[in-house]
Amino acid sequence: MGFMITTDGSSYEDVKKDQAERLRLIMKEKNATGKRTREPRVITISSGKGGVGKTNIAINLAIAFSEIGKKVVVMDADLGLANVNVILGIIPKYNLYHVLKGQKRLHEIIIDTPYGIQIIAGASGFAQLADLDEEERAAFVQELKELAYADIIIIDTGAGVSQNVLTFVRSADDAIIVTTPEPTAITDAYGIIKTISAEINGPNIKLVVNRVKSHMEGKKVAERVITIAGQFLNIKVDNLGFIFEDVSVQKSVVKQDPFIKSSPNSKASQSIKHLMTRLANIEYREAGGFSRFLKGLFGGKSGI
Ligand SMILES: Nc1ncnc2c1ncn2[C@@H]1O[C@H](COP(=O)(O)OP(=O)(O)OP(=O)(O)O)[C@@H](O)[C@H]1O
Numbered sequence: 001m002g003f004m005i006t007t008d009g010s011s012y013e014d015v016k017k018d019q020a021e022r023l024r025l026i027m028k029e030k031n032a033t034g035k036r037t038r039e040p041r042v043i044t045i046s047s048g049k050g051g052v053g054k055t056n057i058a059i060n061l062a063i064a065f066s067e068i069g070k071k072v073v074v075m076d077a078d079l080g081l082a083n084v085n086v087i088l089g090i091i092p093k094y095n096l097y098h099v100l101k102g103q104k105r106l107h108e109i110i111i112d113t114p115y116g117i118q119i120i121a122g123a124s125g126f127a128q129l130a131d132l133d134e135e136e137r138a139a140f141v142q143e144l145k146e147l148a149y150a151d152i153i154i155i156d157t158g159a160g161v162s163q164n165v166l167t168f169v170r171s172a173d174d175a176i177i178v179t180t181p182e183p184t185a186i187t188d189a190y191g192i193i194k195t196i197s198a199e200i201n202g203p204n205i206k207l208v209v210n211r212v213k214s215h216m217e218g219k220k221v222a223e224r225v226i227t228i229a230g231q232f233l234n235i236k237v238d239n240l241g242f243i244f245e246d247v248s249v250q251k252s253v254v255k256q257d258p259f260i261k262s263s264p265n266s267k268a269s270q271s272i273k274h275l276m277t278r279l280a281n282i283e284y285r286e287a288g289g290f291s292r293f294l295k296g297l298f299g300g301k302s303g304i
């Protein structure tokens with residue numbers, strides 16, 4: 001049967017179907033003449049434990065979406081340790097810090113990349129969004145409104161469940177939680193799922209298991225997390241799929257060239273395309289979208 005590339009335990013036929021579906025999405029996009037009818041979809045990428053692959057997933061998923069014609073902005077909301085730009089080998093002059101401090105407008109710091117996506121660099125060393133005063137919060141939300149032209153906004157939140165992370169996750173459309181099969185990563189993933197699930201009217205929570213060595217491993221880990229979340233938290237976590245352990249990921253990080261571009265046929269790239277297709281096919285809630293996201297930032301305390 002050759003090379004298996006499914007990420008959610010589906011069969012080889014499913015993968016074929018998936019590829020056809022991807023083509024269909026591209027065609028649909030190309031044929032689209034009309035006006036935008038929707039607000040940007042906001043997808044956050046988080047994890048309990050650090051170093052599980054969030055930033056790589058955020059960037060490569062964004063590029064996969066841009067390849068079907070979507071306008072995608074990746075925002076590095078890891079305010080302590082910005083790294084989206086590092087993975088892309090881009091040295092930004094200004095970052096979110098300057099916007100948060102009111103020194104720059106958002107459009108002045110958005111960076112076009114050669115990969116078809118735009119990025120907003122994180123605010124290295126910025127402590128707490130909660131420390132912003134009322135006026136600064138309102139100004140920040142106002143700036144973010146500029147992103148309304150995007151189809152998809154992917155936010156790399158950094159690891160853990162700080163208030164900064166929750167600020168972005170609580171009002172997103174989809175909250176992707178990344179784990180690896182490592183027990184500590186699984187426990188921490190459960191922890192962050194628990195915290196997010198406590199948010200009233202929170203996002204849809206979707207699990208991605210990264211760095212799996214087999215289908216079976218990916219399936220087992222996902223089932224474990226989803227079953228426990230269902231039993232103990234009474235919340236539904238969707239299984240978005242898994243990503244294979246793949247040396248092309250490390251290589252691409254060293255080369256500062258996203259793997260979906262440098263090794264488009266690698267197992268990791270196929271996994272990402274599979275995730276993208278699943279996300280593109282999942283209807284997300286209509287209510288609110290981006291406006292709802294902006295209102296929910298700061299727990300509705302942004303003054304707008
Ligand atoms: N599927 C994979 N196969 C092989 N290696 C991987 C894979 N995913 C991630 N890695 C390795 O893990 C490292 C960390 O990935 P990444 O920086 O995306 O994690 P992160 O969750 O964003 O980390 P942080 O919490 O520090 O922001 C990568 O540099 C790469 O070496």
Ligand SMILES: [Mg+2]
Binds near residue numbers: 054055083156158
């Ligand atoms: Mg990261």
